[in-house]
Amino acid sequence: MAAPVPWACCAVLAAAAAVVYAQRHSPQETPHVQYERLGSDVTLPCGTANWDAAVTWRVNGTDLASDLLNGSQLVLRGLELGHSGLYACFHRDSWHLRHQILLHVGLPPREPVLSCRSNTYPKGFYCSWHLPTPTYIPNTFNVTVLHGSKVMVCEKDPALKNRCHIRYMHLFSTIKYKVSISVSNALGHNATAITFDEFTIVKPDPPENVVARPVPSNPRRLEVTWQTPSTWPDPESFPLKFFLRYRPLILDQWQHVELSDGTAHTITDAYAGKEYIIQVAAKDNEIGTWSDWSVAAHATPWTEEPRHLTTEAQAPETTTSTTSSLAPPPTTKICDSGELGSGGRPSAPHFFSVPVALALAAAAATASSLLI
Amino acid sequence: MDLRAGDSWGLLACLCTVLWHLPAVPALNRTGDPGPGPSIQKTYDLTRYLEHQLRSLAGTYLNYLGPPFNEPDFNPPRLGAETLPRATVNLDVWRSLNDKLRLTQNYEAYSHLLCYLRGLNRQAATAELRRSLAHFCTSLQGLLGSIAGVMAALGYPLPHPLPGTEPTWAPGPAHSDFLQKMDDFWLLKELQTWLWRSAKDFNRLKKKIQPPAAAVTLHLEARGF
Numbered sequence: 360m361a362a363p364v365p366w367a368c369c370a371v372l373a374a375a376a377a378v379v380y381a382q383r384h385s386p387q388e389t390p391h392v393q394y395e396r397l398g399s400d401v402t403l404p405c406g407t408a409n410w411d412a413a414v415t416w417r418v419n420g421t422d423l424a425s426d427l428l429n430g431s432q433l434v435l436r437g438l439e440l441g442h443s444g445l446y447a448c449f450h451r452d453s454w455h456l457r458h459q460i461l462l463h464v465g466l467p468p469r470e471p472v473l474s475c476r477s478n479t480y481p482k483g484f485y486c487s488w489h490l491p492t493p494t495y496i497p498n499t500f501n502v503t504v505l506h507g508s509k510v511m512v513c514e515k516d517p518a519l520k521n522r523c524h525i526r527y528m529h530l531f532s533t534i535k536y537k538v539s540i541s542v543s544n545a546l547g548h549n550a551t552a553i554t555f556d557e558f559t560i561v562k563p564d565p566p567e568n569v570v571a572r573p574v575p576s577n578p579r580r581l582e583v584t585w586q587t588p589s590t591w592p593d594p595e596s597f598p599l600k601f602f603l604r605y606r607p608l609i610l611d612q613w614q615h616v617e618l619s620d621g622t623a624h625t626i627t628d629a630y631a632g633k634e635y636i637i638q639v640a641a642k643d644n645e646i647g648t649w650s651d652w653s654v655a656a657h658a659t660p661w662t663e664e665p666r667h668l669t670t671e672a673q674a675p676e677t678t679t680s681t682t683s684s685l686a687p688p689p690t691t692k693i694c695d696s697g698e699l700g701s702g703g704r705p706s707a708p709h710f711f712s713v714p715v716a717l718a719l720a721a722a723a724a725t726a727s728s729l730l731i
Numbered sequence: 732m733d734l735r736a737g738d739s740w741g742l743l744a745c746l747c748t749v750l751w752h753l754p755a756v757p758a759l760n761r762t763g764d765p766g767p768g769p770s771i772q773k774t775y776d777l778t779r780y781l782e783h784q785l786r787s788l789a790g791t792y793l794n795y796l797g798p799p800f801n802e803p804d805f806n807p808p809r810l811g812a813e814t815l816p817r818a819t820v821n822l823d824v825w826r827s828l829n830d831k832l833r834l835t836q837n838y839e840a841y842s843h844l845l846c847y848l849r850g851l852n853r854q855a856a857t858a859e860l861r862r863s864l865a866h867f868c869t870s871l872q873g874l875l876g877s878i879a880g881v882m883a884a885l886g887y888p889l890p891h892p893l894p895g896t897e898p899t900w901a902p903g904p905a906h907s908d909f910l911q912k913m914d915d916f917w918l919l920k921e922l923q924t925w926l927w928r929s930a931k932d933f934n935r936l937k938k939k940i941q942p943p944a945a946a947v948t949l950h951l952e953a954r955g956f
Contacts, residue, residue, distance in 0.1 A: 481822055507808065507809065508808070527822055528821065528822065529819045529820065529821055529822065530819065530820060530821075530822050530825055530928075531818040531819050531820060531825075531924050531925075531927065531928040531931075532818075532819040532924070533809070533817070533818070533819065533917070533920045533921055533924050534809055534819075535806045537806070554804055554806050558927060595935075595938050596826075596931060596934055596935045596938070597931065597934070598934060644930070644934070645779070645782070645927060645930045645931070646927055
């Protein structure tokens, strides 16, 4: 009869499952969590077992050598990060699980680094913090903000866990703000505080969307435009001034221009034909410090396209000898004479008129001689 | 301002009332004037100049007062100095100030601050300090005149001295040396903050006042305000 055999199998399986369950969910089912300091020595007892009980220790399922044992206790010397793990001690003969310890090796926190900044003046400011060295175990931070004797709320940043935001209720205050932070973990505790005036922490975000374009027919110009940072809430009442720096990629030295308003500037002394790197920074007109440099924009000034193979070789570096690099062949000039008569192109200096005049005179002479 | 015994600010009330009655700068010549725009710009520039001047003056003066006043993280509670005009203001209130109120608050603040500064000058120990303070007072008087000019151009009346200021005072018990220094500290701090605030105030005014072409029309509208 087939039916009893499957039933028997099920019964055996159920019993085995029960045993396993009992073993796994013994009185020490939830491991004891323990934090120990890096570099220290620790003795792990096997729960309530006697010192002379016969036990075997395992870490993360791997047997440990018995030379680490002091009776039934496990001794670990000079703890390293690798020592972190799940330690379990078993009754040597029955393999009954006696005790489990989840060991975390770490360090007490060192003094945290705290800084505050207002990139949204006059709306508010934020403070962010970090530990100079890792602790390898979980830490909790507690931030308090005092304005004189008044406690202010620091709202946690939704995305960044080491940042919180404070809203200004009053502006132009002579009373300093004091921000204190305390950090603690299972191995220790530390704290620090900073004090500052409302004006000193103002630092905008860098300007956005910095774009540099060549200017047609101007081999030494570059037009740069940018936008005020989107985080700056009120550029009308709290205008920003800007600082522009630029250099050709091949040189190390920057040129600087400070601009009190406007979000555009034309560079007029660029080296012809060289690729430039350009960055902009922003600052409130009166208070605070300069922002970080913006994302760099790259551009090369306009250079004239070679038109004919017979044209003289382009020498864009030699801006002094303008006649050779800018004068097209005479045949082209006659076609453009109409434009020159009506005011000419902006990049056409006076010397063009000489060959044109000669050409016109020659043509007129030829025509008149033909008529005669 | 009420005269509290031992309050050094109260002792200067007499001087302040005298200053209130000084004739204000005559109104800008209305015929063909370019509007208040250039004078707002000038006032803004003056606040920047004064702020720059104050930085070196305050540094020197605080060193003269000695520690802890010249320590960068000196952060005392604001006690006393009740009559000092405070620059601090609620953000929304500041935003919604109308032009007249904005200008009036600036004018009144600097009138008081100038008065107190002159008192400071009389007590200053070294000749060099007195010279720097006197120079600053002159510049501050210029700023006051500039603000008065803007107010006149916009048709706003200059504020009158507060009723109740007594021309005589009863000298109270001697102000302790330390408390006097605290008062000086707060005066300089408040002055610096007011100059920062004024820059923002005049920025706001600059944006609201139209360019010179439309100034005449705006000027007429302002008069009927």
